[in-house]
Amino acid sequence: MSVLTLERVSKRFDNTLAVDELSFSVEPGTVFGFLGGNGAGKTTSLRMVLDIIRPTSGKIEVLGRAPGRENSADIGFLPEERGLYRQMTALDTIAYFGRLKGMAATDAKREGAALLDRFGLAANAKMTVDKLSKGMAQKVQLATALVNRPRLLILDEPFSGLDPVNQGLLEDEIRRMSQAGSTVVFSTHVMQHAERLCDRLLLLAKGRKKFEGSLDEARLELPARLALVARRDPAKLPGVESAEDKGEAEPGWTRWDVRLEPGVEPGHVLEQCVADQFPLRRFEQVQASLHDVFVHIVGTPETEQ
């Protein structure tokens, strides 16, 4: 059974269609990346999953139930815009959110203390938030999402604003949750994180789904590319769409960035080279980055940070 299912979900704000007939499902234990540029509808979709706002049409199922606060015991959520009560201590803050998610006060405190210990903040547990550094506060924010050991962890642009240390910490936590059997859904427009973490991806543009599948499936959306070192221009080879001169590799030999025609296998080109006695010193298939896939599918390069 899917942990999260959206069926033809739309959300309209006045004259703006923020989410347009969005359908997808997330299987248990996966790390699911929700990719899209600013204004693509990622936050709106996640807010609907959490019942913070309601869809205009369509159906959402979370952990087999309709969205609602009764699911909060099984959900952890870290919003894009994060804040904390400045006058509350780090431990009390985590325990407060634990209690709001249905935990007993003692369990919430114990789990909060364990998380602070794991994040290296045990000594700061009784410190009020306004006395913590920004990096420390970010860890406390993450702890509020994890305190109830959620079955479904929803993170909205979790890496934005994090320092490199905390980015690493968050990646570790996402992997830890996934290994423990939890499902992680996170939205981002930083492709490197998604590339490193996601089992499955969904690309969103202007509220519409543009792609859903694994990273390998995403790469297949782009024509294959080759890195060659050859004596002659490979543009004339059958199956090659274009070849770009990347400079001399050694006397008499040139580096080439070769883009194949859609559907052409790199092995087929190699076969042709051998058959035509096309002199080669290097033949390497280049994997497309998620960034390339994103730009190819969504069409705007402005999303990279």
Added chain:
Amino acid sequence: MKNILIVAAREFRQIASMRSFWLTLLIMPLSIAAGAIAPQLINKDEADRVMIVDRTGGSEAQALEQRFRLDEGRDQLSALSRYVQRHHLERADPRALWSQHDRWYGDADVARFVAEGGTAAAKAKIARVKPEDTPEFTAPKPDYEVVPVPASLASVPDTQLDAALKTVLKPTDKDAKAVDYILLVPASFGQSPLVRLWANRQPSQQFVGTVQDVLTRDLRTRFLAAQGVSPTAAESASTIAPALAISTPPPGGGAREAMLVRSILPLAAAYLLMISLMLSGSWMLQGTVEERSNKLLETVLACVSPQELMYGKLLGTAGVGLFMIAVWVGCGIFAGYATHGAIADLIRPALDPLTSPGTILALIYFFVVGYVTIAILFLAIGAMSDSMRDAQGYLMPVLLLILLPITILMQAVLEGNNGGVLMEVLTWVPIWTPFAVLARLGLGIPTWEVVGTGILLAVFTAAEIVLLGRLFRASLLAQGQRPNVREMLSRMRATPA
């Protein structure tokens, strides 16, 4: 419900962790105590020192001294009489002057009082019948102390007195006590009406009046004697005075006084409602603005519904307000005990309204519902504001709208007014209803009016919870400019999306 309580507890703790909360909590009883103590500090605690340089042979100084003693005795007798009347102690001696409260005590009465042993004898009689919890009688301090004329001044001619008296009025020696008034009655007094007075400050009207009265009598007696009237008749003519029978309400008893005393509790309830609402409401508003400006709301709303958040905040704030009131009332009770029942005795008539269950119910109902009615306004303002500066823009007009008429209302009730168009308007307009009904409970407000305004207030508050609840929900995650009235109305119309 559990989440409402968790949110309420957090709100309470958040406010209770603020220094301003504890300061305000203490300032109220401290300022009341200061208000009670200040008059005693301002009042002089020492008698004015009076020196009489009598060059006529001493009879004028003697007459003046006797008059000061008589006035002192009269003050003591009057105070004793009020004390006996307040505590119903007439049985100590029903024939004593201080058991007769219906007259102005004349000189003969005072002389009799002194002859019968004065305050000390009266206190001894009273002590035999006085219940243990009745406070002791404290006699008022005398107004004047006559000091002797130093021998060095006695021989100084009148014309050189100005210079000689300077050091007496303002001694250079720090340990020497200054004399407040020096009166010179020249040897020619009688033929000439001139007397001289030196004072180290603006002389009090009371002192000048007393001196004038005594010396005028003497001048009249001399005048009548000069006209051939016998000395005895002349003396009698100048001291003749009406016997004044006086009716005053007993302390805490008379009509208007009683009405005012009965209004103390309801008025205090209205006042406490106002103060605690303004304070806890603005703290709650601060908290809500903090949640918005700190981008906390989305995390909170993932766990609790906007309704739960709103009710939790209302409950937490009401808890803060009621806690403040409980502390203040506790301070009052403590003060009552600490002053050995003197305050309790004073406010006993004020507790009269509490003998009627209907009044108690009305007090509680209008207090609690009034709290919700106004607190929810603060909550809606907080939800619409990204900063305290934003919030001030909404807050000022709302505060003025609520507070201005209430101050007028309280003044009117203190003056004993319990009717008129303004009072009725304030009673029937729901945002003022709780204050108006609470304030009027002591003066007597018709039952139908209490029930009618109670129902109207309940309907208004229910509508407010629905409409402002929608505004609260719609505003929580809204971004951009402060909403204008049109936008607010549209948010109120919007059904939960």
